[in-house]
Amino acid sequence: MVAGAAAPPGGPFPDKRENSEHPTNPRNGTKTVTDPRTLILVLGVLVVLGIATAVAHLLRRRPETGLNPALLETFWLRIRAWWLLLSIVAATFLIHRVVTIAVFGLISFWALREFITLTPTRPGDHRALFWVFFVATPVQFVLVGLGFDWFTKLATLIWFVTFIPVYAFLLIPVRIALADDPKRFLERTAKIQAGLLICVYCFSYAPALLNLPVEKVSAGAASARERLLFFFVLMVQLSDVLQYAWAQLPWKHVLAPTISPTRTLEGLVGGVLSTSLVGASLCWATPFPFWMAGLMSGVVALMSFAGGITMSAVKRDRGVKDYGTLVEGHGGVLDRIDSLCFAAPVFFHLSYAWLASRPEFQVQISKGFSWLPPYWGM
Amino acid sequence: MGFGELRRKWTEGMALKITGPLLALLAKFFSGASVRWVDCHPDTCQRIYFANHTSHLDALVIWASLPPEVRGLTRPVAAKDYWTAGRIREYLARHVFNAILIDRTEIKVHQSPVDVMIREMGDKYSLIVFPEGGRSPTGEVREFKSGLYYLAKKRPELEAVPVYIDNMNRILPRGEVLPVPLLSRVIFGPPIWLEKGEPKEDFLQRAREAVLRLKEL
Numbered sequence: 001m002v003a004g005a006a007a008p009p010g011g012p013f014p015d016k017r018e019n020s021e022h023p024t025n026p027r028n029g030t031k032t033v034t035d036p037r038t039l040i041l042v043l044g045v046l047v048v049l050g051i052a053t054a055v056a057h058l059l060r061r062r063p064e065t066g067l068n069p070a071l072l073e074t075f076w077l078r079i080r081a082w083w084l085l086l087s088i089v090a091a092t093f094l095i096h097r098v099v100t101i102a103v104f105g106l107i108s109f110w111a112l113r114e115f116i117t118l119t120p121t122r123p124g125d126h127r128a129l130f131w132v133f134f135v136a137t138p139v140q141f142v143l144v145g146l147g148f149d150w151f152t153k154l155a156t157l158i159w160f161v162t163f164i165p166v167y168a169f170l171l172i173p174v175r176i177a178l179a180d181d182p183k184r185f186l187e188r189t190a191k192i193q194a195g196l197l198i199c200v201y202c203f204s205y206a207p208a209l210l211n212l213p214v215e216k217v218s219a220g221a222a223s224a225r226e227r228l229l230f231f232f233v234l235m236v237q238l239s240d241v242l243q244y245a246w247a248q249l250p251w252k253h254v255l256a257p258t259i260s261p262t263r264t265l266e267g268l269v270g271g272v273l274s275t276s277l278v279g280a281s282l283c284w285a286t287p288f289p290f291w292m293a294g295l296m297s298g299v300v301a302l303m304s305f306a307g308g309i310t311m312s313a314v315k316r317d318r319g320v321k322d323y324g325t326l327v328e329g330h331g332g333v334l335d336r337i338d339s340l341c342f343a344a345p346v347f348f349h350l351s352y353a354w355l356a357s358r359p360e361f362q363v364q365i366s367k368g369f370s371w372l373p374p375y376w377g378m
Numbered sequence: 379m380g381f382g383e384l385r386r387k388w389t390e391g392m393a394l395k396i397t398g399p400l401l402a403l404l405a406k407f408f409s410g411a412s413v414r415w416v417d418c419h420p421d422t423c424q425r426i427y428f429a430n431h432t433s434h435l436d437a438l439v440i441w442a443s444l445p446p447e448v449r450g451l452t453r454p455v456a457a458k459d460y461w462t463a464g465r466i467r468e469y470l471a472r473h474v475f476n477a478i479l480i481d482r483t484e485i486k487v488h489q490s491p492v493d494v495m496i497r498e499m500g501d502k503y504s505l506i507v508f509p510e511g512g513r514s515p516t517g518e519v520r521e522f523k524s525g526l527y528y529l530a531k532k533r534p535e536l537e538a539v540p541v542y543i544d545n546m547n548r549i550l551p552r553g554e555v556l557p558v559p560l561l562s563r564v565i566f567g568p569p570i571w572l573e574k575g576e577p578k579e580d581f582l583q584r585a586r587e588a589v590l591r592l593k594e595l
Binding site (some may be wrong): 113133 | 552561
């Protein structure tokens, strides 16, 4: 901030009423999907998914095409999962942001159930698990729901960022130690911590995107935040498909054959590049410029790959194919969101850092913390 | 109709229409139970469901996994000392599951648990029994006690359906009050019958193996 500039009106902290009329103000629950960008994006996805469903349906009806039936069945199940995901995301957008966050919270809760079910624990972990399921998980999503709009609610943002990695992380081993069972102590602690961090903490960054004030830098301000979340979920799902598609090429360098025989270097590189291209071409729906939308999509694809292969490693170790093996007939919830869990925190942080570098926010930072250097917000 | 009569009717109606279905729903949510019927179908005919026992929730979860019309005709056999401690438990045991409560501390000669069960089931109800006689501390299936054999001997025409409950000892272990919502499985297997002249040990061994076989499915 330039020395000697006049103090902003209303003291060092900005007036919270400043944005109270804004359609996407978290305090102001009205939802508008009237922005043409949102409509085009959602309708476009509907059309593509509709075509994919029709094709899959036709192929299933005609076994003489000679396609691998197991492959087709996987494709069919995936499409069904996408319809479900899309309808959840779309329906919650139309109602209220709190509904979206609550649905994400329930998905997270279910994923954690699957993770802990497959992880051997001892009776001494019972109380710690109770805290993890019924305190840590709900609190994390309540913090998302409270909303942290840039620096007007910095305290909530810091709670959101530190609650699980500091408080829950430190209290889990204490509670287990109090149960007085030292057998495999470190291993048990680490497994519960990993489950909480991946299924709850990392995943909660996806609905947290609704708290980024992107409408201030986006064209089409109405429902800009929801569009960013939709864009993110879309890119994660798309990168999964594209990586799978590229891995079908004739030349294959399998990266980790024991853990995942289907993930190849070609799939990874092709997936990242093609996701970047699609993301860049969708930049009109995001707050980012062309190159940034492409770069962000590339990072999302890379992190999706990381999430998929990491969770595959956990599954191989436990000797199961899907987290949903316990629930016959369903793929597990965690199988669907593993890539999302890894991509969400990185996408959130990069979006945040990018927003912080925008001139629109530089003004606000200097208003709020005039004694700090401009880039403090990063 | 007196006040006592009205009150009794109201309690029973509530238990049947509201508390029962609600409790079944809650039990299904907390146990995340996926229910499978292997070579066996839900039926309202009289049966003896026998299962491994690792948690206080076992009876509740098996009861909740049955379809509503079968549930109304199925009575868990439960320990009196546990299920009459406290008003809520007693209400649930007597009015909601309609449990047959067995006094474990005081077993009389002419009032043996098997006689009570046979009398209470009549020609209408099915039973849920835990032939291990108590909760297994480690989660593995222990040797069966002889009650199941005497039940089968007195009512040889009944189907004895093995049930395997997986993971319940982690959801509510011994000595804990609050459950942790992990996922569990309830598997109903093909029925067995007591063969004519089959010795007690052979039958109990066969019954135990029938439960253990479901574990691998």
